[in-house]
Amino acid sequence: MIPTKDWLRASWGAGIDLLRPVSDRETGDALPHHAPRVPVVVPIRSLGATYRDRIAAHLLALPPADRYLRFGYAANDDQIRRYVAQLDFERDEIFGVYNRRLELVAMAHLAFAEHPEHSQCAEFGVSVLGKARGRGLGARLFDRAIMHARNEGVHMVFIHALSENTAMLKIARNAGATVERDGSESEAYLALPPANLDSRVSEIVEQQWAEMDYRLKKQAKQFWDFLAGVQEVRQGVRAARHQSAE
Numbered sequence: 648m649i650p651t652k653d654w655l656r657a658s659w660g661a662g663i664d665l666l667r668p669v670s671d672r673e674t675g676d677a678l679p680h681h682a683p684r685v686p687v688v689v690p691i692r693s694l695g696a697t698y699r700d701r702i703a704a705h706l707l708a709l710p711p712a713d714r715y716l717r718f719g720y721a722a723n724d725d726q727i728r729r730y731v732a733q734l735d736f737e738r739d740e741i742f743g744v745y746n747r748r749l750e751l752v753a754m755a756h757l758a759f760a761e762h763p764e765h766s767q768c769a770e771f772g773v774s775v776l777g778k779a780r781g782r783g784l785g786a787r788l789f790d791r792a793i794m795h796a797r798n799e800g801v802h803m804v805f806i807h808a809l810s811e812n813t814a815m816l817k818i819a820r821n822a823g824a825t826v827e828r829d830g831s832e833s834e835a836y837l838a839l840p841p842a843n844l845d846s847r848v849s850e851i852v853e854q855q856w857a858e859m860d861y862r863l864k865k866q867a868k869q870f871w872d873f874l875a876g877v878q879e880v881r882q883g884v885r886a887a888r889h890q891s892a893e
Contacts, residue, residue, distance in 0.1 A: 690860035694741040705751040752779035755788035767802040806835040
C-alpha cells in the first residue's frame with residue numbers, strides 16, 4: 648500500500664505538473680540537484696466496455712514484433728479487432744495507463760477462468776507501447792492485477808508467454824512465480840495469498856487515485872486544446888489583416 652504522505656505528495660506533484668504547459672512538461676529537462684524527488688506513482692484505471700475503441704487503438708498501434716510477443720502469434724489488424732470485440736468486461740478485468748494526452752499507453756487483461764471448477768484461477772497478459780517502455784509500467788500493471796485477483800478470491804494466476812518474451816517472464820519471476828519452459832513457450836504460475844484488509848483498502852485507494860488523475864488529465868487536455876484553438880484563431884486573424892494590408 649502506498650504510504651499516505653507519499654501518496655499526497657505525489658498527488659500534489661501530479662496536479663501541479665498538469666497546470667504547466669505541455670511544451671514545458673515534455674522538454675525532459677533534468678531537475679536541479681536540490682529539487683525533491685517525488686515517488687513515482689502510476690495511476691491505473693479499470694476500463695469498462697465504453698473504452699473498447701481505445702483498447703483497439705492501443706493494440707493496433709503495436710508493431711508486428713510486439714503483437715507477436717503479446718499474442719504469441721503475428722496478429723493482424725482483423726485478428727486484433729476480433730480479440731477486442733470478444734472481451735468480456737463483465738467477467739474479466741481490463742486495466743490501463745494513460746499519458747497526459749489521454750492516450751492508452753499500457754494495458755493489462757486479467758482473464759478469469761470461464762469454467763466454474765476453475766473459478767479460482769486467472770490469466771494475465773500485458774502490452775506497453777514502445778514510447779512508454781522503461782518506466783516499469785508492465786510490472787505495475789501486474790501488481791495491480793494481482794491485487795484485484797486476490798480480492799476476487801483467485802488463488803492462482805497464470806502467464807502464458809513465448810520464451811523469448813524475457814520482459815514478461817522477468818516480471819513473473821520477480822513476483823515469485825514459478826516459470827516452466829517448454830521449447831518456444833513458457834508457462835508461469837503464481838500462488839496468491841488470501842485477500843486481507845490491506846489488499847482491499849489498497850485497491851480502493853488506487854482506484855480512486857486513478858479516477859482523480861484521469862479527471863485532472865482530461866480537464867487539463869480540454870484547457871490546452873481550448874487555448875490551442877484560440878491561438879489558431881488569432882493567427883488566422885493576423886494573417887487576414889496582413890493580407891488586407893498588402
